[in-house]
Amino acid sequence: MKLRWTTAAWSIIYLLLLLSLVTPFSIVTxxxxxxxxxxxxxxxxxxxxIVxxxxxxxxxxxxxxxxLLLALYFLIPGLVFGYLYRKRRPAMQVLKYGIAVLLLxxxxxxxxxxxxxxxxLSRYVDEIVQMTTAPLTEMGVNSSLGSQFWTEADTAALKDRTMQLVPFAMIISAFLMTVVTHALVRPTLNSMGLSVPRLKPAREWMMPRSLLWYYLLIFFISLAIRDSDNNFMHLIVANAMPLLQICFMIQALGFFYFLAHExxxxxxxxxxxxxxxxxFPPAIIVGIIDLAxxxxxxxxxxKR
Structure with a gap:
C-alpha cells in the first residue's frame, strides 16, 4: 500500500514538473x-x-x-535509468549511459x-548575446569612458566564444542532469524498499591516467594554433581543455577525501x-600530480 501511494505521488510530481516548464523555474525543473x-x-x-x-x-x-513533446523527450533517458536500476547495474555504468543518452x-x-x-543556432546565440550585452554597450556610450567600456567588437568576440562552447555546454548539461537524477533517485528508491547500487566513495575516485596524455596533447595543440585561423582546431581546444580541467578537479577532490580518510x-x-x-583553477595541479x-x-x- 505504501508503494502504491508513493508511486501515485510521484505521478503528481511528474505532472507538476511538466507544467512548470512554462514558468521561470523551468531552468531548474x-x-x-x-x-x-x-x-x-x-x-x-x-x-x-503506463497506467x-x-x-x-x-x-x-x-x-x-x-x-507531450517535452514528456517524450525526457521519457527516453528516464527509461534508460529505470532499466539499468532494475538490472542493478553499477552506478558508474548508469552515469555513463545516462550522459550518453542525454547528449545524443x-x-x-x-x-x-x-x-x-x-x-x-548562430542567430539565436547572437540574439541572446546582443540582449545580454546591450546594457553594457549603453553604459559605455553614456559614460565618460565612451565606447571603450564595451564595443561591438567585444560583443562579436563574446558571440564567437559562446558558439565555440556550445558542445561543452551540452556535455556539462547532460552530466549535471545525470548526476542530479542519480543523486535523488537512489535515496528515494531506498526509502521505497528498493536498493540501488551506489557510487564508490569519493576517496576511491580515480580518473583514467590517459587523461594526462590528452591534456598534454591539447596543451601543445593550443600553443601551435595560437596565431592560426583553423576554426576547427580552436573549437576542439576550447571544449576539450575545460572538460579535462573538470576531470582533474574531480581527481583532486577525490585525493583530498582519500587524505582525510587516511x-x-x-x-x-x-x-x-x-x-x-x-x-582557483591552478589547484587542478593536485589532481594532475595525484594521477601522474x-x-x-x-x-x-x-601510515603503516
Whole structure:
C-alpha cells in the first residue's frame, strides 16, 4: 500500500514538473524531469508504469500539446535509468549511459530543429548575446569612458566564444542532469524498499591516467594554433581543455577525501577543499600530480 501511494505521488510530481516548464523555474525543473520517470519505471512493472504516466500525459496534452513533446523527450533517458536500476547495474555504468543518452538526444534535437524547423543556432546565440550585452554597450556610450567600456567588437568576440562552447555546454548539461537524477533517485528508491547500487566513495575516485596524455596533447595543440585561423582546431581546444580541467578537479577532490580518510580528519574538511579547487583553477595541479604519481600508495605506506 505504501508503494502504491508513493508511486501515485510521484505521478503528481511528474505532472507538476511538466507544467512548470512554462514558468521561470523551468531552468531548474528541467534538470528534474528525468527523475519521476526513472523512479516509476524502476518501482513498477511496465503495465503499471503506463497506467501511472498515461493520465499525466493526457492532462498535460489537454493543457498544452507542447507538453507531450517535452514528456517524450525526457521519457527516453528516464527509461534508460529505470532499466539499468532494475538490472542493478553499477552506478558508474548508469552515469555513463545516462550522459550518453542525454547528449545524443540533444544532438538529435539540434539536428532536427536546424533541418526541419530552420532554427539557426548562430542567430539565436547572437540574439541572446546582443540582449545580454546591450546594457553594457549603453553604459559605455553614456559614460565618460565612451565606447571603450564595451564595443561591438567585444560583443562579436563574446558571440564567437559562446558558439565555440556550445558542445561543452551540452556535455556539462547532460552530466549535471545525470548526476542530479542519480543523486535523488537512489535515496528515494531506498526509502521505497528498493536498493540501488551506489557510487564508490569519493576517496576511491580515480580518473583514467590517459587523461594526462590528452591534456598534454591539447596543451601543445593550443600553443601551435595560437596565431592560426583553423576554426576547427580552436573549437576542439576550447571544449576539450575545460572538460579535462573538470576531470582533474574531480581527481583532486577525490585525493583530498582519500587524505582525510587516511588522516582521520573531520568529513567536512575535504568538502571545503572543493571551494578553492573550483574557484582557483591552478589547484587542478593536485589532481594532475595525484594521477601522474602514486601519491595515495605513498601515503598509505607511510601510515603503516
Amino acid at each position: 528541467a534538470f528534474l524531469l528525468v527523475l519521476p520517470v526513472a523512479i516509476l519505471f524502476t518501482a513498477l512493472d511496465t503495465r503499471s508504469f 501511472h504516466i498515461a493520465p499525466v500525459w493526457i492532462i498535460a496534452m489537454l493543457i498544452e500539446p507542447f507538453f 538526444e540533444m544532438l538529435v534535437l539540434l539536428m532536427v530543429s536546424t533541418t526541419f524547423f530552420e532554427l539557426s 588522516k582521520k580528519w573531520h568529513p567536512v574538511i575535504p568538502l571545503l577543499t572543493a571551494i578553492p579547487i573550483v574557484l 604519481f602514486p601519491l595515495r600508495q605513498a601515503i598509505s605506506k607511510n
